Amino acid sequence: MRILLITGPGGAGRTTVAAATALAAAGNGARVLLVSGAPADHLHALVGEVPGEPAPAAPGPAAGVRVARVDSGEEFREELVALQERGSALLGMVGARPLGAEELTELPGAEQFALLRALRRAAAAPGTDLVVVDLPPLPQAVAALALPAQLRRYLARLLPAERQAARALRPVLAQLAGVPMPAQWLYEAAARWDEELAAVQAVIEAGTTSLHVVAEPGPGADAALRTGLLGLALEQLPVAAIVANRMVPQGSPDPWLAGLAAQQEKYAAQWAGTGRPGSTAAGDVPVLPLGHLGRDPAGPDDLIRLAGAQGLVPRDPEDSRARCAWTVEDRLADDGVLVWVVPLPGARKCDLDLVRRGDELLLAAGPYRRIVPLPSVLRRCTVSGAALADGVLRIRFTPDPDLWPRRG
Numbered sequence: 001m002r003i004l005l006i007t008g009p010g011g012a013g014r015t016t017v018a019a020a021t022a023l024a025a026a027g028n029g030a031r032v033l034l035v036s037g038a039p040a041d042h043l044h045a046l047v048g049e050v051p052g053e054p055a056p057a058a059p060g061p062a063a064g065v066r067v068a069r070v071d072s073g074e075e076f077r078e079e080l081v082a083l084q085e086r087g088s089a090l091l092g093m094v095g096a097r098p099l100g101a102e103e104l105t106e107l108p109g110a111e112q113f114a115l116l117r118a119l120r121r122a123a124a125a126p127g128t129d130l131v132v133v134d135l136p137p138l139p140q141a142v143a144a145l146a147l148p149a150q151l152r153r154y155l156a157r158l159l160p161a162e163r164q165a166a167r168a169l170r171p172v173l174a175q176l177a178g179v180p181m182p183a184q185w186l187y188e189a190a191a192r193w194d195e196e197l198a199a200v201q202a203v204i205e206a207g208t209t210s211l212h213v214v215a216e217p218g219p220g221a222d223a224a225l226r227t228g229l230l231g232l233a234l235e236q237l238p239v240a241a242i243v244a245n246r247m248v249p250q251g252s253p254d255p256w257l258a259g260l261a262a263q264q265e266k267y268a269a270q271w272a273g274t275g276r277p278g279s280t281a282a283g284d285v286p287v288l289p290l291g292h293l294g295r296d297p298a299g300p301d302d303l304i305r306l307a308g309a310q311g312l313v314p315r316d317p318e319d320s321r322a323r324c325a326w327t328v329e330d331r332l333a334d335d336g337v338l339v340w341v342v343p344l345p346g347a348r349k350c351d352l353d354l355v356r357r358g359d360e361l362l363l364a365a366g367p368y369r370r371i372v373p374l375p376s377v378l379r380r381c382t383v384s385g386a387a388l389a390d391g392v393l394r395i396r397f398t399p400d401p402d403l404w405p406r407r408g
Contacts, residue, residue: 001208003123003131004240007141008214009224013245017214017290018134019046020303021312025130026064027304028313035122036134037070037115048300068122072114073106111136112144116200123203130313138213138228142368146235148201152194153371159190210240210320212288212312217244217267225271226346229285231368233344238320239285243312244268246292284323285345288312328375338381338397345391352393356383361395380404 006018015038022034036043047065080099115135122131135141203209213228215221225242232239247268248261272287290306297303329339344352344365353364359379362371381397381404388394 001123001125001128001131003119003133003203003206003209005133005135005141005145005209005211006214007135007138007211007228008243008245009216009221009228010137012214012216012221014137014214015042015134016046016297016303016306017212017243017245017312018132019043020290020297020307021212022065022130022132023047023300023303024307025132025313030064030129030313031127032065033068033122033125033128033131034065034134035068035070035118035131037072037111037136038134040067040069043067043069045299046297046303066128068118068125070111070114070118072111075110075114075117077106112140112147115144116148119203120196120200138224139231139367142228142231142235142237145204145237146370148197148204149235152197152201155190155194155197204237207321211237212241212243213239214243214245215271216246217264217271219263219267222267222270227366230344230346230351230365233324233347234363234365234368234370236324236326238324240320241286241288242271244271244287244289247289248292285320328377332399336398337384338378338399340375340378340395340397342393342395343391344388344393347388347391347393349388352388354383354386354395 004021006014006021008014008017015036018036019034022032026032034043034047044067047067119133122128122133125131136144211232213225213232215225229239244264244267247264248257250258250261250265252258252261268287268289271285273284293302293306297306324343326343327341329341331337331339342363347365351366353362353369355362357371359374360371361374362369364370378397381399383395384398385396386393387396
């Protein structure tokens with residue numbers, strides 16, 4: 001099974017492109033599941049699916065496409081009601097009054113958790129060749145996709161699994177320390193959360209998962225795209241392609257349309273790496289142009305016409321994963337250093353901040369930050385410098401004489 005994640009700046013047409021991609025893949029014979037949080041009526045109208053009925057088996061634009069809608073509000077209510085039921089005995093003891101489902105309103109962050117649960121369910125969906133996931137706008141998408149790894153790191157630091165071995169000594173430790181020790185149920189809950197998060201993280205980081213970014217070429221989208229691609233690169237989330245949406249045809253006699261078309265071509269070329277040096281936001285990421293229909297797409301026929309032969313169906317994601325891989329270069333023989341190579345396309349020196357803390361590296365890029373463990377070979381080194389050139393950050397590490405193995 002392949003998974004394609006689709007995001008982009010707000011208003012770029014992510015849902016439309018996701019639906020067009022699903023239909024294009026189904027047209028090639030794939031069994032496709034489209035996952036989105038867009039309104040149900042809009043989704044079903046786009047792909048031509050009738051709610052409550054299976055995808056049509058007969059030839060047609062919607063053949064082979066199923067729709068799964070993410071309803072974060074409903075999932076939040078169901079989860080909280082279930083939690084109250086599991087803790088009903090305790091709530092009764094303290095005289096608490098349970099909340100009814102009808103009076104619950106989802107809290108901030110519920111959308112991200114609902115999306116991640118839907119992603120895990122979709123990855124296990126039987127009879128599916130391709131899952132197309134319509135993600136939130138780019139900043140929220142980066143945060144959601146980074147969430148499982150971040151939360152697992154917090155759990156490992158706050159409730160390390162190895163501490164469970166001392167659970168028999170907790171009463172003694174509590175008396176010695178004068179404070180209560182964490183109860184077993186807390187470790188068990190943390191283990192369950194870690195298992196759930198690990199499953200979602202495995203889906204996001206799988207070699208069969210790729211990502212398309214949708215943007216309408218222009219100065220506003222260029223700034224948002226540069227920042228978003230920087231966040232994706234920092235999280236090592238590979239971008240397989242940029243979809244340049246709503247491209248106006250060239251050669252119009254109307255001066256306004258001709259000017260708009262020229263501007264779009266300029267930014268699309270920069271994103272493809274063919275613009276003037278230093279201006280591209282994406283490096284060597286392929287750019288797929290999608291034409292403007294002159295109106296909003298209204299159904300599957302419009303989407304099929306829109307997709308055309310633009311290659312929206314994802315290819316092998318290994319190339320995009322190779323572009324975002326962090327590698328260690330051995331320059332000990334020549335320069336006496338090891339170099340950690342971190343691709344950060346579109347980054348500027350003013351965007352970056354770098355701090356070594358123990359065996360971890362805190363790396364900030366624009367509004368995004370990530371704490372990553374150092375590769376084992378670099379833990380015996382000290383940071384001796386860093387340089388950014390052509391969208392690649394190179395961090396130099398010098399072996400620590402007290403820790404580096406000595407040659408006999």
